[in-house]
Amino acid sequence: MTGVSLGFSLEPLSVPLDSLLPSRKTPEGLFTSRKFKQIRSSIEEIGLIEPLSVTPVIRDSGQHMLLDGHIRLIALRNLSFSDAPCLVATDDEGYTYNTRINRLSTIQEHLMIRRAVERGVSPDRLAKALNMDVSQIVKRMNLLDGICPEAAEMLKDRQFSTEISRMLRKMKPTRQVECVELMVAANTVTTAYAEAMLVATPAELLLEGKKTLKLAGVTQEQLAKMEREMASLQGQYKMVEQTYGQDVLNLVLARGYLLKLLENKAASQYIQKWQADVLAEFESIVRTVALDH
Structure with missing residues (x-):
């Protein structure tokens, strides 16, 4: 078995900033952006944590092309640094490394x-x-103070506002799990969604046992309807969760069957002649390589 070659050097190389050639233009408004200010403040306070990524030295000019770290480079120059630690790429791929992370x-x-x-x-x-x-x-x-471990586990790979934690803390653990399940299933882990679910939470599922939060412009009748719809949605979610594995298995088996059907030249030509639109759908299903979870 052959070994896997590394895509960059193991040890950073100190390179003068004047010897680094950016591979893209500086975006407009960068110096006033929150991201730039955050990176600049971090470098000023504790130094550069992540080295820049560069190509091997260009013989004619003695310079390196910058692959990743353009904002860090601008911040370093802005802070009057003279050089920076760089990881030198050992292959020819000119992509931004952080897009793969x-x-x-x-x-x-x-x-x-x-x-x-x-x-x-x-x-x-x-x-x-x-x-x-x-x-x-x-x-x-x-x-995570006041957040149950099950809810925290479901949120571990997500980016979300700290306000969501504040709202979840007002709920009992079982309700926290229900709300996070619904937000993750809808791919909408937002403050507005969490606030709506907090408002729709029955008093017995709140830590203090009473409801104090109200949404502006929402009547008691609308709130009661929201609570009923939320309960119905949770029931539907549980049903889908229970049958998901079997549904995926059935779809995989169906794809396998269609693949063999389309590999049969006579069958494929017959469907093409009489049901061309159906054939297009079959081919679309067969081209499916993976299922989103």
């Missing part, structure tokens, strides 16, 4: 902030490094 989830960010504070980094210093208000650091530190 999932961004930090909200819970991962929470864990990193908690770990930093436990190791002695003050919330004030973290706030300065991340260009945030201290109150936002505190909210991220306490993100």
Whole structure:
């Protein structure tokens, strides 16, 4: 078995900033964007954490083409740095490495902030490094306080507002799980959705046992209807969840059958002649390589 070659050097190389050639233009409004200010503040406070990614040196000019880290490079120049640590690519792929990496989830960010504070980094210093208000650091530190483990597990790979945690804390654990299941199933992990579900939560499923939150412009009749529809939606979700595995198995078997059918030249020609639209649908199903979960 042959080994897998690395796509870049193991050790960073210190490269003068003047020897780095950006591979794309600076976007308009970058210097006033929150992302740039956050990166600049982080570098100014604790230094560059992630090295830049560059091509091997170009012989004619002695420079490196920058593959990834354009905003970091601009921030470094803005802070008057003279050089930067770089990982040198060992292949010819000129893509942005970070497009192949999932961004930090909200819970991962929470864990990193908690770990930093436990190791002695003050919330004030973290706030300065991340260009945030201290109150936002505190909210991220306490993100999972009062959230049941099952709900936290379902949210672990998601990015969401800390306001969602605040609303979930008002619910009992079973209701937290129900709400997160619905948000994830609808792929709508938003504050507005969480607020609507909090309003629609029966009093017996709230920690304080009474309802105090109201949505502007929503009458008691509309609220009662919302609660009934939410209960119905939860029932439908449970039914789909129970049959999902069997439905996927049936679809996989159907795809296999259609694949063999279309490989039969006589059958394929017959369907093409008499039911061309059906053949197009069959071919579309066969081309399906994977099913979204």
